[in-house]
Amino acid sequence: MKKVSKMNNELTIENNQKCTGCEACKSVCPMGAIDMKISDNHFSYPVIDKEKCNECGLCNDICPTILKPKSSTHNIGVYEGYFADANKRVTSASGGLATALGEKIIDSNGVVFGVSYSDDFKKAEHIEIKDKKELERLKGSKYFESDKNNCFQNVKKHLNNGTTVLYIGLPCDIAGLKAYLRKEYDNLCCCELICHGVTSQDVHKKYIEYMEGKFNEKVLLFNTRYQRIEDDSQSLRVLFKNGKEFKRPMHHSLYGEFFYHFDRPSCYNCTFKGDYRQADLSIGDSWCEEENSLYGKSIAYVHNLKGEKLMQSVDGFKIRELNFSTVKNDNPSINNSLPITKISLKMKKYYDGKHLKWTVFRSKNLTGKIKFCLRNIFYLIK
Numbered sequence: 001m002k003k004v005s006k007m008n009n010e011l012t013i014e015n016n017q018k019c020t021g022c023e024a025c026k027s028v029c030p031m032g033a034i035d036m037k038i039s040d041n042h043f044s045y046p047v048i049d050k051e052k053c054n055e056c057g058l059c060n061d062i063c064p065t066i067l068k069p070k071s072s073t074h075n076i077g078v079y080e081g082y083f084a085d086a087n088k089r090v091t092s093a094s095g096g097l098a099t100a101l102g103e104k105i106i107d108s109n110g111v112v113f114g115v116s117y118s119d120d121f122k123k124a125e126h127i128e129i130k131d132k133k134e135l136e137r138l139k140g141s142k143y144f145e146s147d148k149n150n151c152f153q154n155v156k157k158h159l160n161n162g163t164t165v166l167y168i169g170l171p172c173d174i175a176g177l178k179a180y181l182r183k184e185y186d187n188l189c190c191c192e193l194i195c196h197g198v199t200s201q202d203v204h205k206k207y208i209e210y211m212e213g214k215f216n217e218k219v220l221l222f223n224t225r226y227q228r229i230e231d232d233s234q235s236l237r238v239l240f241k242n243g244k245e246f247k248r249p250m251h252h253s254l255y256g257e258f259f260y261h262f263d264r265p266s267c268y269n270c271t272f273k274g275d276y277r278q279a280d281l282s283i284g285d286s287w288c289e290e291e292n293s294l295y296g297k298s299i300a301y302v303h304n305l306k307g308e309k310l311m312q313s314v315d316g317f318k319i320r321e322l323n324f325s326t327v328k329n330d331n332p333s334i335n336n337s338l339p340i341t342k343i344s345l346k347m348k349k350y351y352d353g354k355h356l357k358w359t360v361f362r363s364k365n366l367t368g369k370i371k372f373c374l375r376n377i378f379y380l381i382k
């Protein structure tokens with residue numbers, strides 16, 4: 001029986017300002033009537049094909065930001081660690097915990113879902129991995145919106161066949177998957193990344209095209225968390241097919257300006273922070289000073305026994321338990337959404353979908369503009 005469609009003033013997936021682009025609505029639609037399209041604000045949102053829609057209302061009923069998520073998160077343990085093998089660690093975003101968890105699941109005949117760049121580096125997409133070697137494709141942080149493809153449907157098939165699934169994603173991805181599944185599965189483990197926010201896929205694509213134009217060559221590798229042996233800092237690194245290389249600290253790069261200041265509107269008021277996390281464990285960067293490692297370190301906030309069991313099972317990983325009270329203020333993204341700043345408002349106003357550098361320059365105050373120019377001159381003559 002058809003449900004009556006929602007009244008004009010009701011919150012729906014088409015007028016929901018908190019939409020995270022999780023694609024639960026698109027995945028659940030029995031008519032295949034929902035597609036993700038880039039909106040005027042340069043971020044992707046669901047659009048319903050009214051010809052195909054049968055007005056069943058399922059998309060609105062399951063949307064994890066229309067339904068208030070239940071406050072369910074407890075921390076039963078906090079750990080930090082890193083791959084003992086430095087070669088594995090250096091190619092990871094932090095200490096390589098996501099990869100270590102993935103290896104463990106594949107060793108026990110499970111499958112891992114995570115996010116990879118597309119072959120041309122212009123997109124990020126959720127993919128399924130069954131082979132340990134293929135986990136390399138997931139390594140590193142992709143700082144922009146990702147396509148879910150048919151992953152939610154494929155996760156469900158695996159779960160119903162009894163296969164163990166590890167889903168690694170942002171907090172909103174995990175909430176989307178759980179909303180789509182609508183029931184708990186013992187063989188599903190969800191690991192979320194502590195998240196500052198994402199910039200737009202459109203901006204990312206424009207940046208790749210801008211760099212390819214500037215260097216007159218296609219991109220071979222793109223890394224926003226390049227860990228340098230020389231000074232142990234993390235940088236943006238673009239390697240081109242002709243061997244040319246571009247390296248810059250993220251906060252000095254054009255790309256970094258967009259990642260830090262031009263984020264999806266829902267990220268400025270994230271629904272899935274603090275107690276509203278839906279995953280079994282949350283992982284991110286560890287900033288604990290007490291023990292140092294060459295390259296990055298991972299932190300894990302474990303929320304339940306399933307997460308604890310997985311965390312304790314990882315191989316080749318140096319791990320130590322931390323005192324929750326000593327770490328809780330270290331990583332602001334755990335509890336706090338991004339603040340709306342003057343520069344973020346101006347970037348939203350000035351970005352026209354084409355001119356990245358001009359947008360950043362125009363959005364800065366006089367001091368910022370001078371610094372921006374001097375920095376560009378510095379890197380030009382360096």
Ligand SMILES: Cc1cc2nc3c(=O)[nH]c(=O)nc-3n(C[C@H](O)[C@H](O)[C@H](O)COP(=O)(O)OP(=O)(O)OC[C@H]3O[C@@H](n4cnc5c(N)ncnc54)[C@H](O)[C@@H]3O)c2cc1C
Pocket residue numbers: 091092093094095096097098099100113114115116124138139140141142143144145146168169170173193194195196197198283284285286298299331333
């Ligand atoms: C947009 C974004 C913002 C972040 N903000 C913070 C922050 O503020 N504070 C903090 O402590 N950590 C943050 N992180 C997490 C951090 O950058 C690392 O990704 C995390 O610590 C995992 O590192 P690792 O070495 O264990 O992962 P690796 O072993 O390198 O594996 C990377 C894992 O991340 C997943 N992944 C990468 N990009 C995405 C994406 N766009 N969406 C979903 N999954 C993805 C991959 O599937 C893979 O499983 C952020 C990550 C992202 C993608």
